[in-house]
Amino acid sequence: MADIVGATFIPALHKPPALLPIAKHRETLLYIIETYPITIVVGQTGSGKSTQIPQFLEQAGWCADGKVIGVTQPRRVAATTVATRVAEEFGCEVGKEVGYSIRFEDVTSADTRIKFLTDGLLIREALVDPLLSRYSVIMVDEAHERSISSDILLGLLKKIRKKRQDLRIIISSATLQAEEFRDFFSEVNEAQEAKVDNKNHGKQATDTSAIVSLEGRTYPIDILYLETPAEDYIERALSTVFEIHTKEAAGDILVFLTGREEIDQAVQEISERSAQLPPGSESILPLPLYAGLSTEQQMYVFDETPMGYRKVIFSTNIAEASVTIDGIVYVVDCGFVKLRAYNPKTGIDTLTATPVSKASAAQRAGRAGRTKTGKCFRLYTEEAYQALPDANVPEIQRSNLAPFVLQLKALGIDNVLRFDFLTPPPAELMIKALELLFSLGALDDYAKLTRPIGMRMAELAVEPMMAKTLLAAPSFGCMDEILTIAAMTSLGGSIWIQHEGEKKKADSTKRKFAADEGDHLTLLNAYQAFVTKGRKEARFCHDNLLNFKSMTRAISIRSQLRRYLERFGLAMDDSSVGGHPDPTKKAEQIRRCLTSGFFAHAARMQPDGTFRNVSGTTVLHAHPSSLMFNRKAEWVIFHEVMETGDKTYIRDITKIEKGWLLEYAPDFYKT
DNA sequence: GAGCACTGC
Structure with missing residues (x-):
């Protein structure tokens, strides 16, 4: 042996x-x-x-x-x-x-x-x-x-x-x-x-x-813990930054916080309190870093630190592995990270701040020792560190697995429950995924992949509900429009941008593309304006507060999806075919088509303006970025649902008729 | 009237 x-x-x-x-x-x-x-x-x-x-x-x-x-x-x-x-x-x-x-x-x-x-x-x-x-x-x-x-x-x-x-x-x-x-x-x-x-x-x-x-080429890093736990880690992070700035040698600081709100707050506080620095001392240059920033705004963190300044970057987990910044000598680690977890009982993703793992803490500390000996200030006690889990719960144990179950089935792995996972996901997650795929018609009574529907859904590079919607589009005569909507929604909310301090303008600009039917049709309008009037130019995006990079990507995604559908023999001539020349009728076909894929994401508005899911068990709020945030509706379907803090938000919302749910998903909604 | 860590086909 x-x-x-x-x-x-x-x-x-x-x-x-x-x-x-x-x-x-x-x-x-x-x-x-x-x-x-x-x-x-x-x-x-x-x-x-x-x-x-x-x-x-x-x-x-x-x-x-x-x-x-x-x-x-x-x-x-x-x-x-x-x-x-x-x-x-x-x-x-x-x-x-x-x-x-x-x-x-x-x-x-x-x-x-x-x-x-x-x-x-x-x-x-x-x-x-x-x-x-x-x-x-x-x-x-x-x-x-x-x-x-x-x-x-x-x-x-x-x-x-x-x-x-x-x-x-x-x-x-x-x-x-x-x-x-x-x-x-x-x-x-x-x-x-x-x-x-x-x-x-x-x-x-x-x-x-x-x-x-x-062996790696990293330098030693001193790890420092708090003696007593911090009550408010943002406050503690700020005081630590000032302490480093006044007492430690030159070198930039990277502070790990959990989200945009915290980061914007910290950046602002630093600017305000910098005035109290002793005269003649170096200035602090605070910079935010999170995925929601535009590419230009993200690039500032890579600029060389100007003379007489110390750069302090307040970042989410994006700087833990995805983005590497040179010249960091000090790391401040708040000890928390926002993690996504899928609840199979409700079908809702939650986003919650969770203590980091030891592996994460080590990775964060390592960001300090890339160019010379560094220091890492952990805003928690050594006892608290010892109590941290070794590693995060693997993603596969806390995600909606429907897309991956579909993929495994397409790879010929029929018995997904017995697939050899490095760590098996909880059974409820697998069952929930199988149920959804069954209700979408991707799996038959024996949980076998259906052909052609299930196989085609697996091949399309969008999540199962949207894949089903796409495959249904020819029968509603709205393939062109659904292709665009699928591309736009799969960008995940990075479509609209805001220039500094122009919130009001953002809302009114968006209203230019607004459709009464809801967000999906609004996205469609924005895309169509971009490729026609806007001639796919950056200038048009800038004027209309659209994210040029995202819009360009939408074009790629759309054409890739279209190629798939052509191969299936489904994509038809762009302009002429099917559907109604009457825009209202056309819009209805699009809404019906969306319902045929997103029936599991239906909700009804309450008199107080909030929504309830169909079984009435969960209160849902229209996300402030949605048109439906301040409009009236009865029944709606939505693309995405997420629980953050104490509220559950739905995004990308479109009005539908209650009867359509029974029409397109009779088994799902049978009483 | 108020907000989502990250990644991928």
Whole structure:
């Protein structure tokens, strides 16, 4: 039996006595990857694992016979930037020997040997090539983040491995979780192990996988805790910033808070209190950073700090992994993060501030040591830290799984309840997903994927309710319009922008596109104006407070969806076909069509202006960004529902008739 | 009359 952990060249878990500087251990890495089907690489940012390992493999001949080395990333930007850097080192243009592939951007060619792609995209490749046969090696980078896609991908790879002895799998992980990955791939009850050795006991079996630790190029970081818990972490964050500013050496500060409101407040407070700084001292330049900011506003954090200033960035979790800012020497960590969790009983997502995990806290602290020795101020006690969970609950255990169940079914995995998940989601989440897919007609009485409907829904890159709406559109004669609405809603609320201090204007500008029927038709109007009158120009967006980047993306999404529907033989000639020339009738067809997909998201307005769901159990509020926020309606359907703080908001709302619910979803609403 | 962390096909 190969006891890999005991082999002389492999450091022990967790506290490796001798970490590997990557270049020196090229041969070791290659030997392990050659010998073991699964290699788990533990390494901090800066260890070079994402950039070097693929090149080692390519040089060692893993791309013979035209095979490709695939490296997945959880985010689009990471796939493009890492590919660019590797291409540079490789000495080729991006898209030649080294390329990347993300939605809407396939920068690869017949020459491509190292390919970076998002994990979601690789799962979709499995739809057409179930054994991922063009890849000799697949490296799943940042697997410790535990995104749903990377979790599912690992489950698929475990399955594929049984049929492809030649495939090599590399998983890159943070220290804390390495053993979990090893155990997942090393179960004794697998056919392969069983035949090799029956002396294996439980989790001792490691003849399939090896763990390798790599040294990172980070500097030491002093961690400081509070002696007594903070009552108000924003206040504490502000005083800590001033303390650092007056007592510590030069260097920028990154403060982790939980959301936009807190961040805007903190930025403002800093500006106000800066006046009290002793005369002659350096000034503080406070900057906000969160996803809701426009790209331009986000870019300020990357500008070089002006002379005589110390930059203080107040950020959400976006700066924990997605955005990296150089020059940060001090980190202030409030200890909380807003996490999304799906309640299968109500079908509602909640967004709540939750204590961070130890893994998150470590990642946040690490943001301080990128250029020199740093300090991390944790706004909680060391006892509180010890009580934190090691890692966040994986996304797959707290999400609406309908889209992923559909995807698994399309991959031929019928018994999704028995799919080999790294951590299985709670049964209620799976059942809720199956119920919704059944009600949409994607699954039959035996929970099998229906054809063509279910299969087509799986192929469309929008969530199941919108997929159903799209597939129904030809029968309502409103394909063109639904395509646009699907593209616009899938942008997730980033369509309208506000210039500084122009709230009033934003509302009235939006009203220019307003449709009595509700938000969906308003989005349709805005898009149509953009592509016709606005000639797809940035200028038009600026004048009409539309997000140019989002609108451009909507065009891409729309045309991609259209191509799918054409392939299904559903998309028709754009202008002429079907439907009513009368705009009111046309609008009714669109509303009916939306109802046929979103019947599960129906609500009725109460005399007080709030809404109730159909069973009357939940009070819903129109989100202030919705047209229906201050308009009257009876019955409505909505795109999205989310509970934040103490209120449950619905967004993208359209008026419907009660009778349509019974017409299009008789089984769902039978009494 | 008031607001959503992040990511992906």
